[in-house]
Amino acid sequence: QGLRNHGNTCFMNAVVQCLSNTAPLAEVLALGRYRARGGRAEVTHRLAALVRALWTRDYTPQLSAEFKNIVSKHSAQFRGNAQHDALEFLLWLLDRMHEDLGAASPAQQTCHPEEEVGVPRRGGRTPWLRLGGCPRQVWHRGSRDVLAGGGLESSLTCPHCLKQSNTFDPFLCISLPIPLRQTRALNVTLVLQCERRRFVRVGLAVPLLGTVAELREMVAREGRIPPEQVILAEVSPRGFLRSLGDAEELGAAGEGAPLYAFQPPPARRAGTAPPPPRHWLAAARPPRSDWLGARGRPPPTARSSDCLHPGAGGRILLLLCNTAGDGPRLARFGPPLVLREERGVSWEQLQQSILAQLRALLRGEVQAQ
Template sequence: QGLRNHGNTCFMNAVVQCLSNTAPLAERLALGRYRTRGARAEVTHRLAALVRALWTRDYTPQLSAEFKNIVSKHSSQFRGNAQHDALEFLLWLLDRMHEDLGAASPAQQTRGPQEVSNPPGVAAHPGSGGRCLGQAWERGSWNVLGGSGTGAHPAPVSSLTCPHCLKQSNTFDPFLCISLPIPLRQTRALNVTLVLQCERWRFVRVGLAVPLLGTVADLREMVAREGCIPPEQVILAEVSPRGFLRSLGDKEELGSAGEGAPLYAFQPPPARRAGCPRSLPASPGVARPEGPRLPPATARSSDCLHRGPGGRILLLLCNTAGAGPQLARFGPPLVLREERGISWEQLQQSILAQLRALLRGEVRAQGTGALFRIRLAGGSAPCIYLSPQDPRPLCHPAIDRALQLSGAGGPPHVKLTVEWDMSTKERLFGNIQEEVVQDAESVRLQQQAHRQQHSCTLDECFQLYTKEEQVWGTPH
């Protein structure tokens, strides 16, 4: 039940509600199981009447107004309608109740404090007259409600053990109030679009609960389990409506993953896909280029032909159309394995073969010329284009540089953007937009779970507060 605000008394109402929902205290106040030191215990009596009314649903605004007036009578700092700190008022109220409740309650008089032995290696509390720490804590835990009147407060022990000599140092820290840390949520929801290999390309968006302090390697493992594929075959990349942004390496932190653009996880094609023409072979793996020095970005692939055109390369492709603000991606992103020694015409026909299901009509296999431009996406040189006149465009030195910068963890790959002019795109594909992605049930479940307000128990806060820590220092 709520309390009436009598002019900036929200700090007071908040404290009363907290005390009213502290079961042991509320029970004693509501049932009158306390004994005051003298006849003048107005603050405690008014608080007890207010708590009793809240639990019996007999509350009226007059009760909270009377409690405010009594507080103002005994403390000049809380007079008027100024706003105050709730913790400051709580400490004042507990101290006032401690003064009002000086004699032990009947329940406490019939039952003395429980004898609690010290933990092994813990000495008695200094100044406690030989009483053990458990007795001091027990007395301090009920003195507000009419305890022993000794003024003892809880005194937790903080133990520090040297890992070398095993010497233990115990420190007692009496307190009236304690600030507990609140356990925070350790995960966040992240959607990842899986691009899986099957009879046809399949796009499935899944929802994952990724660790806040994890790395991309953790995400790669989670994606691999979702897609039932080995982690070393997962390629993680951010794909925006305008094309590729970047690939993710295993050592990167997960904090910014997926914030710049939607996150995609690609499964490379197998060694040989069913139905692929023999002129477009594939390999199970791609070796990283070796050599400590790379040619400059201005070199042509003909400058590197002495290395030999052997080996296959993994390509990630996005198709875009338009220019400037009108630039937009269309169709699904593609994953291909190609021989590095193929010509521009062979590469173009391989890309068209992947887009055959989207074409409005047949495209001649020979003599079509360059239908598009191919640009290296991402990296430090985003404006490098492969030349149609280059006999082996995939042997360009910028391709070697992109392979080295593709990130550790997944297979080495190169991101390419296929740029179409609008007239050619409309003639061949019509008004096609981005790929259609199916949402798995995990997307809704993870969003719902992380949208809910995070809650924790008081016991979890104490567990975090008393969690053992390892402190590194100089051995003595």
């Protein structure tokens, strides 16, 4: 649930939301499982009421306004409607809660690990818990337990007597580097040889430093086809732009134009004639087509060349993109297609095969022959 912004209190709202979503602390505040020291816990009481209202969906803007007024009462720094640093307010608020609950602030403590770190006291309680090499301090004061801080461990060994001295510098926050992005989103349109799933658009998280070979493997898994049957190409609104080879880096893939992944039709056995189309169509003005293979730009990889170069029986694979118009008005229409034809096919037969593939896109006035 969101918080009303009272002036420029977005820094304050962000801190409240962070504390409200810290489960152990939110539970203590919302359920009232803390013991304040006398009547000096106004800030903690108002924060607890605000957190409780957020979790019970009883929040009203008056609650956040009252919290802001209490903060202004106890800290002249945060009075008025000026913007402040959220981390600075978080440190002040945590320190104030330590004072309200009767615990010594970490900034006011001197830690002696020889006496405290990992040494259980009466009742079996251990005031320090080690997480990796960094301890996390938890205060246990009877029924009062709330806030956590940290201690930066430093060790000094005398080179003469070899005596070791360990100290901890308390802190309330620690700066961590933001992990660098390792992947980027990439949309790929699969053109499959399946009537029920002819065109499938998938979103992939591809590695920034990966290669097209890795992308080919990912696309193959999404389409449930062998990787060697995947032909990757960029198709712009004006036609085919370029094909992608396995050795290329993925940095610029799909940035120049939408990326398509084509599955070639199954190869027919040598000596068998191609089945005739259901009906033969001819347009009064045949559409202009761009062939990736005919332009002499096959992908520079073994996998793609296996598909685009002549195979058994002298067959070739054509990636077809239909365009209409000339010059600035040149535009692509219809989806890209994949055809496998005999190398000696005539232009007339190739035209009929193309029209047969486009029969679902042609207008009704086109005559059938």
